[in-house]
Amino acid sequence: MSKDKLKIYGDGRSGNCYKLQLLCAEMNISFDWIEVDILAGDTRTPEFLTRNPNGRIPLLELPDGRHLAESNAILCYLADGSEFFGGDAWDRANILQWMFFEQYSHEPYIATSRFIIKYLGNPPAKQSDLQQKKAGGESALQVMDQKLSKSDYFAGDRFTIADIALFAYTHVADEGGFDVSPYSGVVDWIKRIRRRPGFIPMVKK
Amino acid sequence: MSKDKLKIYGDGRSGNCYKLQLLCAEMNISFDWIEVDILAGDTRTPEFLTRNPNGRIPLLELPDGRHLAESNAILCYLADGSEFFGGDAWDRANILQWMFFEQYSHEPYIATSRFIIKYLGNPPAKQSDLQQKKAGGESALQVMDQKLSKSDYFAGDRFTIADIALFAYTHVADEGGFDVSPYSGVVDWIKRIRRRPGFIPMVKK
Numbered sequence: 001m002s003k004d005k006l007k008i009y010g011d012g013r014s015g016n017c018y019k020l021q022l023l024c025a026e027m028n029i030s031f032d033w034i035e036v037d038i039l040a041g042d043t044r045t046p047e048f049l050t051r052n053p054n055g056r057i058p059l060l061e062l063p064d065g066r067h068l069a070e071s072n073a074i075l076c077y078l079a080d081g082s083e084f085f086g087g088d089a090w091d092r093a094n095i096l097q098w099m100f101f102e103q104y105s106h107e108p109y110i111a112t113s114r115f116i117i118k119y120l121g122n123p124p125a126k127q128s129d130l131q132q133k134k135a136g137g138e139s140a141l142q143v144m145d146q147k148l149s150k151s152d153y154f155a156g157d158r159f160t161i162a163d164i165a166l167f168a169y170t171h172v173a174d175e176g177g178f179d180v181s182p183y184s185g186v187v188d189w190i191k192r193i194r195r196r197p198g199f200i201p202m203v204k205k
Numbered sequence: 206m207s208k209d210k211l212k213i214y215g216d217g218r219s220g221n222c223y224k225l226q227l228l229c230a231e232m233n234i235s236f237d238w239i240e241v242d243i244l245a246g247d248t249r250t251p252e253f254l255t256r257n258p259n260g261r262i263p264l265l266e267l268p269d270g271r272h273l274a275e276s277n278a279i280l281c282y283l284a285d286g287s288e289f290f291g292g293d294a295w296d297r298a299n300i301l302q303w304m305f306f307e308q309y310s311h312e313p314y315i316a317t318s319r320f321i322i323k324y325l326g327n328p329p330a331k332q333s334d335l336q337q338k339k340a341g342g343e344s345a346l347q348v349m350d351q352k353l354s355k356s357d358y359f360a361g362d363r364f365t366i367a368d369i370a371l372f373a374y375t376h377v378a379d380e381g382g383f384d385v386s387p388y389s390g391v392v393d394w395i396k397r398i399r400r401r402p403g404f405i406p407m408v409k410k
Binding site for chain 2: 077107202
């Protein structure tokens with residue numbers, strides 16, 4: 001499967017989009033990046049909605065014009081059959097388990113808090129929302145820390161797309177008001193990923 | 206891979222748990238069901254937390270004692286290589302795309318509204334939450350309807366685990382205060398699934 005000439009529509013500030021940049025760096029996949037500004041409404045234009053009716057980024061476009069949405073589904077597609085998403089049915093399901101955890105039990109708390117603070121400017125009207133997200137975010141970090149006290153990565157001793165999915169917003173959790181320093185397993189895991197030869201940082205804006 | 210003697214921990218009222226019952230019926234997989242009452246705190250006991258540190262159901266237990274959490278990851282495991290989760294990397298990613306959509310853009314609105322109304326007794330303190338979930342739920346139904354106006358199922362002409370994941374809470378969306386009747390594509394898709402020979406209904410309580 002050729003991965004050449006892939007297009008990725010994304011917002012450079014989004015952790016969900018950074019996931020794909022990180023995987024592509026690890027796998028040496030080249031792609032064209034089309035910057036899309038969520039706050040300017042770029043994902044709600046009629047043109048963008050023909051590409052993804054759910055109006056979200058990142059969005060992958062193949063050379064033949066087909067589209068794939070959902071950051072974690074795109075990770076699965078790009079990493080299919082590689083060391084980053086390999087093994088038997090159990091191994092892959094185990095990786096997916098953590099990716100569904102990320103979208104349901106992590107992102108809605110940690111990423112959304114970061115969005116409110118960093119991109120919406122932490123407005124008074126959002127303080128109640130922010131407060132409500134605190135417990136969920138801490139709980140996600142606790143679950144991650146417990147897992148990482150037993151293995152180097154989420155799928156065991158292998159770095160996989162489950163780590164990429166969870167790294168994206170965890171390593172900038174401080175921007176959402178979360179202090180990860182009490183979670184030593186998480187702290188060590190972040191360092192471990194940063195030391196990988198294929199690592200690239202998130203471009204901060 | 207033998208699917209005999211699988212154990213599933215679940216709450217019969219939960220759509221996430223029903224997903225597994227429906228797939229097992231379609232695939233003729235036998236399992237032991239261990240009823241777990243979320244409202245009674247059964248998923249927060251120390252014993253349950255050793256099985257799933259995230260304290261959620263459904264939870265799959267293999268005969269050798271290994272556990273897998275996250276309803277949609279369990280669907281992937283059980284259906285791996287079958288007609289319900291087959292095809293090439295693109296086909297599988299396309300199925301996963303809708304399963305991530307379900308957990309991020311559908312379940313937190315439609316399932317959670319149903320939980321507030323049906324299981325928490327629609328308390329006054331939750332009316333603001335409920336109101337906030339309305340737009341997200343309608344938006345998810347619109348996206349589904351648009352897709353189903355072009356194909357019979359989410360992955361095209363094949364019934365897959367993407368349909369099972371989305372059917373679970375969509376077919377009881379009325380219990381969450383959502384009227385699906387304006388979404389004719391969704392209404393026809395629900396009928397199509399109910400007519401399948403392998404279909405089993407959700408056991409209502």
